Amino acid sequence: MQDDVRALRAYVAEHLGDELVEWPGGRPGEAEVALVDAVMSIRARYGRPGVAPTGVHRAVAAYRALRGETALDDLRALAHLDPADLARAVGTQRTGGVLKAEAIVRAAEALTAVGVRSADHVDPGDERQKRAYTSVRGLGWVTWEYFGMLLGRPGVKADRWVIAAVANAVGRQVTATETKDVVLATAGEMRQSPTRLEHALWAFERSREVG
Template sequence: MLNDQMISGRTKASAIQEAAQNLVSVGVVAAQDLEGTNLDHKEAYTKVHGLGAVTWEYFCMLLGTPGVKADTWIVAAVSRALGRQVSPQEARQIVIGAAEALETNPTELDHALWTYERSRTVEDVVDVS
């Protein structure tokens, strides 16, 4: 339930409502209409204050498009694996490449990394910066 949860100084519900209106304006009226690689669709979503590329990626993933949501947990997992800090963009590309090499869906690898990273104890966490 969204209730009064905030994102970038506004309620998440208001951001989602604006994104939905924007998507309808570019012809997206059902989940199957959304194309993750369609720049008009992406712009309709990401031009909403508080919604950016990472949430766009996750939104598409939730609708069945393979992808990687390079959030804090994914960046941390990749940074730890490489022994250096990586950007969200680099982490995303590395996970996609690893998924290809492993012949698996990048979304499945994303979820596995995220779940593992979230399950680690404080003693396990190593700062690579």
């Protein structure tokens, strides 16, 4: 592990420099929006926000319009939505063979069943909550971690670009779990937020692929 941490620190110094790009900030205090964001982000482009949002931003804006509320922090409300109505708003993309809209509603149901109703209740380290979320078809621990990050909990979303960054740094293929562990350990040694380091690695690798 220590060799991998040294390799990633060298990679960061060479490619990212001293000033890491800022984490955009997520969806603090909005459990409903964070859950929509986390699930819709699976194998998707984030697109752009603004008056004509695209990608995940468009889905989030559509959810806000569907709900028509200013405070979107009640997973019970999301759990009671008809998945078909949600799909008409956010789109018909799939994960694990099911509509992402259905996975979102089922995740809200599963989380509320174990007492998670708002952002304040979400604890990524709680195994009961994690099992509830990952019991939903198409959802796994990576987006569970990201759900927490969007709500302001430190974490690492080990997606394809972050995995690629760590693999390029250490010179071999790595798993999502290995990626998370190396980024967390490296962030600790650098005295950086793991969320900020993860986002900086994600932004760099993504820019190389799509640039």
